[in-house]
Amino acid sequence: xxxxxxxxVPALDVEAWTCPAPLRDRPRVVMGHxxxxxxxxxxxxxxxxxxxxGEVLAQMGDAAVLSLxxxxxxxxxxxxxxxxxxFPGGSIGDLAVNGTVNDLAMSGARAAYLSCGFILEEGVExxxxxxxxxxxxxxxxxxxxxxxxxxxxxxEAGHGDGIYINTAxxxxxxxxxxxxPQRVVPGDVVIVSGAIGVHGVAVMSVREGxxxxxxxxxxxxxxxxxxxxxxxVTPDLHVLRDPTRGGLAAAxxxxxxxxxxxVVIQERDVPVPPAVANACAILGLDPMYIANEGKLxxxxxxxxxxxxxxxxxxxxxxxxxxxxGEAVEGHPGMVVARTGLGGTRxxxxxxxxQLPRIC
Amino acid sequence: MKYIxxxxxxxxxxxxxxxxxxxxxxxxxxxxxxxxxxxSIIRHGIDQLLPxxxxxxxxxxxxxxxxxxxxxxxxxxxxxxxxxxxxxxGDMLRVPGTGRDLFQVRGEGGDVRVVxxxxxxxxxxxxxxxxxxxxxxxxxxxxxxxNAMTVHQARKLGIPNFSMLVSxxxxxxxxxxxxxxxSCRVQGFLAAxxxxxxxxxxxxxxxxxxxxxxxxxxxxxxxxxLEGVRRTVRQLERGEHTVDNAYARAVRxxxxxxxxxxxxxxxxxxxxxxxxxGVIPQSGWRLASKYRAYxxxxxxxxxxxxTQEPAECRSGEVLQGLLKPHECEAFGTLCTxxxxxxxxxxxxxxACAAYYLYRRLDMPATxxxxxxxxx
Numbered sequence: 001x002x003x004x005x006x007x008x009v010p011a012l013d014v015e016a017w018t019c020p021a022p023l024r025d026r027p028r029v030v031m032g033h034x035x036x037x038x039x040x041x042x043x044x045x046x047x048x049x050x051x052x053x054g055e056v057l058a059q060m061g062d063a064a065v066l067s068l069x070x071x072x073x074x075x076x077x078x079x080x081x082x083x084x085x086x087f088p089g090g091s092i093g094d095l096a097v098n099g100t101v102n103d104l105a106m107s108g109a110r111a112a113y114l115s116c117g118f119i120l121e122e123g124v125e126x127x128x129x130x131x132x133x134x135x136x137x138x139x140x141x142x143x144x145x146x147x148x149x150x151x152x153x154x155x156e157a158g159h160g161d162g163i164y165i166n167t168a169x170x171x172x173x174x175x176x177x178x179x180x181p182q183r184v185v186p187g188d189v190v191i192v193s194g195a196i197g198v199h200g201v202a203v204m205s206v207r208e209g210x211x212x213x214x215x216x217x218x219x220x221x222x223x224x225x226x227x228x229x230x231x232x233v234t235p236d237l238h239v240l241r242d243p244t245r246g247g248l249a250a251a252x253x254x255x256x257x258x259x260x261x262x263v264v265i266q267e268r269d270v271p272v273p274p275a276v277a278n279a280c281a282i283l284g285l286d287p288m289y290i291a292n293e294g295k296l297x298x299x300x301x302x303x304x305x306x307x308x309x310x311x312x313x314x315x316x317x318x319x320x321x322x323x324x325g326e327a328v329e330g331h332p333g334m335v336v337a338r339t340g341l342g343g344t345r346x347x348x349x350x351x352x353x354q355l356p357r358i359c
Numbered sequence: 360m361k362y363i364x365x366x367x368x369x370x371x372x373x374x375x376x377x378x379x380x381x382x383x384x385x386x387x388x389x390x391x392x393x394x395x396x397x398x399s400i401i402r403h404g405i406d407q408l409l410p411x412x413x414x415x416x417x418x419x420x421x422x423x424x425x426x427x428x429x430x431x432x433x434x435x436x437x438x439x440x441x442x443x444x445x446x447x448x449g450d451m452l453r454v455p456g457t458g459r460d461l462f463q464v465r466g467e468g469g470d471v472r473v474v475x476x477x478x479x480x481x482x483x484x485x486x487x488x489x490x491x492x493x494x495x496x497x498x499x500x501x502x503x504x505x506n507a508m509t510v511h512q513a514r515k516l517g518i519p520n521f522s523m524l525v526s527x528x529x530x531x532x533x534x535x536x537x538x539x540x541x542s543c544r545v546q547g548f549l550a551a552x553x554x555x556x557x558x559x560x561x562x563x564x565x566x567x568x569x570x571x572x573x574x575x576x577x578x579x580x581x582x583x584x585l586e587g588v589r590r591t592v593r594q595l596e597r598g599e600h601t602v603d604n605a606y607a608r609a610v611r612x613x614x615x616x617x618x619x620x621x622x623x624x625x626x627x628x629x630x631x632x633x634x635x636x637g638v639i640p641q642s643g644w645r646l647a648s649k650y651r652a653y654x655x656x657x658x659x660x661x662x663x664x665x666t667q668e669p670a671e672c673r674s675g676e677v678l679q680g681l682l683k684p685h686e687c688e689a690f691g692t693l694c695t696x697x698x699x700x701x702x703x704x705x706x707x708x709x710a711c712a713a714y715y716l717y718r719r720l721d722m723p724a725t726x727x728x729x730x731x732x733x734x
Contacts, residue, residue: 028463028466028467029466030462030463030465030466031462031465032462038697039697208475210475283475284450339402339403339404340367340369340403340581341367341369341372341403341404341405341408341581342369342404342408343403343404343405343406343407343408344404344407345401345402345403345404345716345717346716346717348715348716
């Protein structure tokens with residue numbers, strides 16, 4: 001046992017605080033850099049933004065909102081590297097459309113056009129490419145978005161997981177709509193559009209060959225219509241987020257930190273389906289950190305909350321919407337859960353990826 | 360959810376808490392031995408709801424936390440070899456060895472895979488007869504039986520390219536070591552229910568009698584933990600010190616006899632170093648001599664690796680209940696879940712990580728701010 005009483009406590013410049021052990025401690029990329037948590041954020045802030053970032057990138061939203069020729073455009077891109085390519089409730093083709101469409105929807109825009117870049121691995125069956133393409137096309141038709149341009153590259157066998165897809169999308173942001181975390185104020189109500197953790201558990205079940213007693217299907221869906229229904233109630237929504245990587249916890253933390261408000265959620269009100277809760281209990285994971293692909297979280301002015309909630313519940317993709325908490329003045333930048341027993345805990349940003357526990 | 364929601368019922372929890380509040384007349388220090396219990400206590404805010412004069416001390420019961428640094432370094436060395444597929448449970452991948460972890464080994468090209476069962480690793484060995492497959496066999500009496508079964512199967516099926524890096528630890532010698540320490544403040548134990556479901560309760564009466572402490576076998580759901588606390592406090596208030604089973608739905612007095620027989624066959628008891636604490640006599644298992652061919656330390660000649668623990672890390676004091684995580688100078692500054700000095704900050708069951716994740720609200724404002732990750 002060491003005696004450390006003489007060790008000086010390091011002085012920290014909290015004003016310009018960065019992690020005491022930045023990326024240089026990890027000379028190579030690790031999986032956590034793509035996990036949507038702290039490591040992902042550092043990669044962007046410490047390497048990408050200084051290298052090529054500008055004012056627009058600094059918005060750090062799911063989509064960039066641009067002024068171009070008098071119009072307000074939302075512009076977003078996302079890459080899809082899911083394994084396996086097909087999972088209960090969807091495929092990489094569905095994700096490639098819905099993921100980017102939803103990123104645009106979170107800025108209030110209806111996706112108009114997508115680009116689609118395929119990176120194919122040598123040896124993948126053309127039948128698989130066909131099925132993925134057909135799923136992508138069907139998802140685009142459902143979302144009322146047109147694939148306007150594309151690209152194909154092939155990499156040598158062993159250098160990819162069969163198919164990777166990148167899509168970028170553009171759409172128009174309606175007048176009067178301004179969805180940004182900076183607009184959140186204490187008193188805003190936090191609404192989630194339905195059960196969380198479903199997509200992540202669905203993919204995990206097939207990827208890892210785990211059986212959870214019942215088949216769990218991904219919630220993969222395009223949310224443009226649901227967002228339209230919400231904006232029809234009031235254009236004055238404050239922020240929307242699509243809680244994909246890092247799950248609901250990451251989305252709430254990003255909003256809390258960007259808005260400078262605290263967030264309090266009632267843990268018992270967070271909708272976790274029994275199958276997801278069971279799977280997470282078996283693996284030692286927290287549903288709050290599991291990815292979703294057909295859900296949104298909204299911060300809504302209190303006076304509009306009931307009407308917005310009603311509109312969401314009237315839409316098929318928001319039928320199970322529920323209020324889970326509120327923005328508060330206390331503990332700025334921090335998300336706090338009130339537990340079912342009456343205690344509290346901090347819901348933190350994930351570091352990298354969640355790891356199954358030993359016991 | 361059948362049999363889970365029932366053990367998280369707020370109304371029943373309130374009744375148990377009322378009973379505990381009514382029972383306690385003076386300060387008591389209890390230790391929950393298992394990291395899973397620590398996690399549950401912090402996650403559900405149970406410690407905030409107990410009377411102020413009940414102190415819960417978080418014991419050395421997280422298998423990830425107590426795996427010695429030099430065993431991690433041996434794992435890193437083995438996993439770096441090109442002929443090896445190194446298989447591990449997920450949460451060992453982030454445990455820092457000297458200067459890196461298994462994630463980084465994977466980033467450098469090592470074939471490191473997360474598995475959910477040691478039998479998965481055995482299957483991988485069968486699928487890749489041209490590669491050496493190594494499973495990282497760590498943990499308490501809970502994970503030891505399936506690991507023993509896997510080695511037993513490997514020998515039975517004659518799978519030559521499978522081996523296991525073993526660093527198993529046993530709970531009762533750790534309780535004995537904690538109670539024997541002159542600075543020990545623990546007055547009652549919540550024993551780990553899952554360990555007892557394997558080993559039974561036979562090792563505890565002697566400890567309870569010798570150290571005059573109540574030992575209550577306790578489960579992991581909020582109501583289980585509250586019931587364990589309630590029974591322990593009742594004994595303390597009455598001046599009793601017996602072994603009690605508050606987890607009867609999972610624990611029989613004799614434990615799981617088949618699992619114990621398997622442990623007896625495959626492993627032998629040995630002295631074992633615990634990270635942050637040091638060597639505890641007779642506190643571990645290693646592969647028995649007849650299974651030596653499946654011992655990865657021997658197969659890859661890494662027995663000689665010796666490592667010093669970092670001096671700044673006081674996890675040993677945390678693991679023995681001598682220091683609260685946030686009382687450590689490095690907590691939240693030098694030491695965070697992403698830059699852990701010691702394993703108590705790595706595993707989600709580690710006391711330091713649990714405090715960091717769930718308790719920053721209760722800390723002095725400066726500490727909490729320092730401990731907040733910036734996005």
